[in-house]
Amino acid sequence: MNDKHADQTIPCNECQAGHLRRRYLTYFTWLGDELITVPDFPAWVCDVCGRREYDGHAINQLSLLLNPNAGRPRPRAVTRKTETNKPTSPSRLE
Numbered sequence: 001m002n003d004k005h006a007d008q009t010i011p012c013n014e015c016q017a018g019h020l021r022r023r024y025l026t027y028f029t030w031l032g033d034e035l036i037t038v039p040d041f042p043a044w045v046c047d048v049c050g051r052r053e054y055d056g057h058a059i060n061q062l063s064l065l066l067n068p069n070a071g072r073p074r075p076r077a078v079t080r081k082t083e084t085n086k087p088t089s090p091s092r093l094e
C-alpha cells in the first residue's frame with residue numbers, strides 16, 4: 001500500500017500524548033430531517049484517547065454537495081397543538 005497519507009499524523013491536543021491518524025469512517029449528518037451517511041469519509045483518530053476529527057476539507061466539499069438543498073427555504077416549524085376538540089357535551093341543567 002502506497003498511501004502517502006498513511007504515515008501522516010497530527011499531535012492530539014486532547015490527551016497531549018497520542019497522535020491523530022488518518023482513518024476512514026462513516027460520517028453522519030442531518031439534512032433537514034434526513035440522516036445522511038457518508039461511508040469511507042476521511043477522518044483523524046487519536047491512537048491513545050480515540051478522539052475523532054473529520055477532515056475539514058472533506059466536510060467543506062460535502063457541504064458544497066449538499067448546498068442545493070441547504071439553499072431551500074426553511075420548512076415551517078410544525079407546531080402540533082394538542083387541541084382538545086371535544087364535542088361540547090350537552091350539559092343537562094334542570
Ligand SMILES: [Zn+2]
Binds near residue numbers: 050
Ligand atoms: Zn488523544
